Amino acid sequence: MFGLIGHLTSLEHAQSVANELGYPEYANQGLDFWCSAPPQIVDDITVTSITGQTIYGKYVESCFLPEMLANRRIKAATRKIINAMAHAQKHGIDITALGGFSSIIFENFNLQQIQQVRNVKLEFERFTTGNTHTAYIICRQLEQLAPTLGIELSKATVAVCGATGDIGSAVCRWLNARTDVAEILLIARNQERLHDLQAELGRGKIMDLNEALPKADIIVWVASMPKGVEIDPNTLKQPCLLIDGGYPKNLATRVQRPGVHILNGGIVEHSLDIDWKIMKIVNMDVPGRQLFACFAESMLLEFEKWYTNFSWGRNRITVEKMDQIGHASVKHGFRPLLDS
Template identity: 65%
Template sequence: MFGLIGHSTSFEAARRKANELGFDHIADGDLDVWCSAPPQLVEHVEVTSPAGVTIQGAYIDSCFVPEMLSRFKTARRKVLNAMELAQKKGINITALGGFTSIIFENFNLLQHRTVRSTTLDWQRFTTGNTHTAWVIARQVENNAPLVGIDLAKAKVAVVGATGDIGSAVCRWLSARTGVGELLLVARQQQPLVDLQQELGGGRIMTLEDALPEADVVVWVASMPKTLEIDQASLRQPCLMIDGGYPKNLDSKVSGGGTYVLKGGIVEFFQDIGWSMMELAEMDKPQRQMFACFAEAMLLEFEQCHTNFSWGRNNISLEKMDFIGAASVRHGFSTLNLQSQVQHAAA
């Protein structure tokens, strides 16, 4: 069985969903009540791939909401409690979705293996970052030509280049895609220098300097709400892949020759009988999901019960090849721009 640990996009969205599910005792509570609410296994699902493999899964709502991010101990407890519930339910492989994987990495939850009487088995959990990185890289390859960008000559800026997903995207674009030039953007200088040496190329730049030069911008870092982008300074056309969380790039730039695509999202080949993807505000919640969630499904399809994506900067090209092949084999496709491009052409 695979598991997905997720959460609502906001406190108000969480309260609405709790009302729909009949959890009146917390739906009407304030944020303090939600901070103490335990995780809930809210849905079971059965999924069959085109390869004829059928698997069972469960969705666990961590009862975390983004408004809790400033409460360090609460955020940490929410994720660990959800992981404990998944393990107690006997789930073989569980993906940490949304902010839960960010909390796990940034708050170093590896130091907190014991939750009450349960010792967490790390082999049962994955961040899903390998599949996310592969999907984002493929979205660059698939969609740049649709808007008239020749990747062999293009400058591709990766914002958040030194993170787990960002560094993997850089490795793929450098070794497999062969882009014209990588523009490496991140907050800390030394990790950028280390990445540049590993790649054997790429130009370290500030965000302000990189944006006007880039034909493609891959965002794999959360975007500050205060960030403003001068759309007139961007190249035309410009493809922007919004691979951060939450996905709010389209509120900063859109239209004209700038194409914004939600990054790290896949679509299954047929409807899945679940309701929880509505929380993630997917355009097609019966088919679309975050690639990190799909990684748990793929590992269950493949009977590969291991922490496939674990730790920072451990994503190899070989792992991306494996999970990418499994993604195609089991009926997933990357989210693409066709509808936007067709609309612009009309």
């Protein structure tokens, strides 16, 4: 059985869907209440592969909200993720994906040092970040959509915002090894990691955001948006492909200009309907078919019986592992979302 650990996008969103989740008593509660709310299994899932194989899973709502980070309730945030993992393991889930901020919090706050959660000793091989499949899908979105917009990859400049992150570095490796893109612009805050990545790739130009974006034919955004930072759409090329790989996805409301095509990055469509309700709650356009690629990774691991933390640790995603999960993705009927 596979599992998904997720969270809602804001306190307002959480309050609005509490009834649908089956917890009406949560609907009018503030942040303090959500900080103390325990994880809950709120959805049972059935997925059928185009091979005919059927698997079953559960969605674990962590009750984490992004406002917990904004209000410096770091202990509450980290406790949410660890408790959700323990909850999934306690219910016998074999492989669980950490979605959204869950994997970021786990990595950034080194939660691997916490192995005991009350009476549960966490078995980390039961969990995956899903980042390998996410990176693969973003790269395939880029490769498939760019030519339809008149962007020739062999002449294109690609800017990767968040290049030193787990997904961003994997995207850079794929672009370097699997495509003939003309130039890769590396954007991130940590200069030491940027130089390490540049050395690993043997190419790439390190630039700041404002310098890089006007030069890019394709922008892969896999970083958080710092406070006070805005993208001036009038400085972007036409045509320009902007792949929004963040969560929540909000670049479409911030960047609006003819000739700038914004795509929800890291989203897949399944060939068959999935029996669940959670994607409707998170406002996916086609909730029966569309989902986050990180969630799909746990489904693929269940289909293939690869019970291992396939994506784990910062900047360890290889092109070979992207090929491996990509092959399984195609085999079982997942394809990159190409319309937003």
